[in-house]
Amino acid sequence: MGAMIALAQCGYPVDGNVSAQVAAWCEKAAAQGAELVVFPEDLMSPRPLTAEELRAIAEPLDGPFVRGIADAARCSGLWVVFTMYKRDGAGGCPHNVAVVIDDGGCVRGIYQKTHLYDAHGVYESARTVAGDKLFEPVDTPFGRLGLGICYDLRFPEVARAAALAGCTVLALPSAWYDGPEKAAHWETLLRARAIENELFVLGVCRAGERYVGMSLVADPLGRIVAHAQGKGEELVVCELDTDEVLRARAAMPVLEHLRPELYR
Numbered sequence: 001m002g003a004m005i006a007l008a009q010c011g012y013p014v015d016g017n018v019s020a021q022v023a024a025w026c027e028k029a030a031a032q033g034a035e036l037v038v039f040p041e042d043l044m045s046p047r048p049l050t051a052e053e054l055r056a057i058a059e060p061l062d063g064p065f066v067r068g069i070a071d072a073a074r075c076s077g078l079w080v081v082f083t084m085y086k087r088d089g090a091g092g093c094p095h096n097v098a099v100v101i102d103d104g105g106c107v108r109g110i111y112q113k114t115h116l117y118d119a120h121g122v123y124e125s126a127r128t129v130a131g132d133k134l135f136e137p138v139d140t141p142f143g144r145l146g147l148g149i150c151y152d153l154r155f156p157e158v159a160r161a162a163a164l165a166g167c168t169v170l171a172l173p174s175a176w177y178d179g180p181e182k183a184a185h186w187e188t189l190l191r192a193r194a195i196e197n198e199l200f201v202l203g204v205c206r207a208g209e210r211y212v213g214m215s216l217v218a219d220p221l222g223r224i225v226a227h228a229q230g231k232g233e234e235l236v237v238c239e240l241d242t243d244e245v246l247r248a249r250a251a252m253p254v255l256e257h258l259r260p261e262l263y264r
Contacts, residue, residue, distance in 0.1 A: 001243055003142030005169075006034040007236040009215040009228045011207040012046040019068030025235065026076035032237045035103075035142055039082040040206040040215075041096070041150050041175040051093050051127045058087040058094035061107065066099065074105035079140055083149065083173045086112070088129065096128045098147050098173055100138050111135035113149040114158070120179065124151075134161050143168035143200075143242045150174035153189050153203070156196060163197035163255060168245040170199055175206040178231075183212040187224075195222035198248040198255070200240050207233045220248035 006029035013021040022039065029037040042048075044057055044065065059065045065084055073080040080101045085094040096116075100109040112131030116124040135147040146162030146169070153159075153172055162170050170193065176186050186203065194201040198220040205215050205228075213231030216224050217238050226238035249255065 001241070003036070003240045003242060004032070004034045004237065005142065005202065005217070005240055006032065006037040007202060007204045007215045007217070007226075007228070008037055008039045009205060009207050009213060009232075009234045009236065010040065011233060016046070018043060019065065019072065022069050022080070022082065023072035023075070026072045026078050026080065028235050029237065030076040030078055032235075034078060034237055036079040036081070036140070038171045038202050038204045039080070039173060040204045041083045041098075041173045042206055043083045043173075044085055048122075049127070054085050054094050054127055055087075055091075058085040060087050061099070061110065063087075066101075066107070069099075070101050070105035070107070073101045073103060077103045079103055079142075081145075081147070081171050081173060085128070086110075093127060093129050095131065096124075096149065097131075098135075098149050098171075100145065100147070102140075108140075109136065109138040109145075109147070111147045111149070113152065115151045115155050117151040120177070122177070134158060137162060137165045137167050140169075142240065143245070146170040146199075148172045150176060153186075153193065156193065159193040159197050159199075159201070163199055168199050168242055169202065169240070170194075170197070171202045171204070173204050176212045178210060178212045183214060186212050186214060187216065190216060191218045191222040191224070194218035194220060196254070198252065199245055200242075207231060220245050 146167035
């Protein structure tokens with residue numbers, strides 16, 4: 001079974017109208033036959049923000065930000081994965097979440113980032129609240145979808161849990177900072193998660209000089225089947241043969257050979 005997917009490697013729009021930006025990318029993706037478009041992490045923010053600044057822009061799930069993207073999904077007939085800062089009802093730090101919206105504009109899943117990036121002088125835990133559970137997979141026309149966000153990529157348990165839950169596609173919206181070996185880590189880890197779990201991995205990075213860019217799709221054998229050319233804004237579109245997951249798992253039944261009693 002084939003499915004067209006798109007990765008929208010984008011930054012923050014000059015006019016600050018993220019909903020219009022998302023709608024424009026959705027229109028481009030739909031024109032190329034895509035069924036799904038995935039946006040990067042930090043979609044709401046123009047730059048790394050303080051906790052106070054994040055509280056100011058955070059919204060509830062039924063707020064105008066989500067409604068605008070739901071309208072874009074419905075008008076384009078696309079499933080959309082995007083990120084936002086969800087307001088904390090108690091007034092605390094917001095939640096960094098990824099949201100799945102279907103082609104009818106309905107929210108089908110939400111995931112609160114569980115692993116917060118406290119490294120290299122960046123302290124995400126000072127600005128956002130970590131989630132306490134992994135994403136519950138969503139069945140879609142292009143396979144069972146799993147989610148992680150950026151730093152989650154460095155924790156193989158996230159991808160393994162998705163595979164064990166039957167996922168054939170794992171999307172990772174990211175704002176992967178550039179730096180020594182960071183681009184190499186990004187590509188290597190995305191391919192490794194695909195190989196280990198024999199599924200498609202969609203790594204979507206935010207555009208801009210601060211980040212590595214290099215959004216890519218890795219197939220169940222770890223081959224890069226589509227990728228962005230650099231750090232700039234770019235729409236990556238490719239077809240997934242979801243039967244490749246079945247073929248890979250039949251040839252190399254890694255998930256059947258697990259011995260969880262040894263790993264605890």
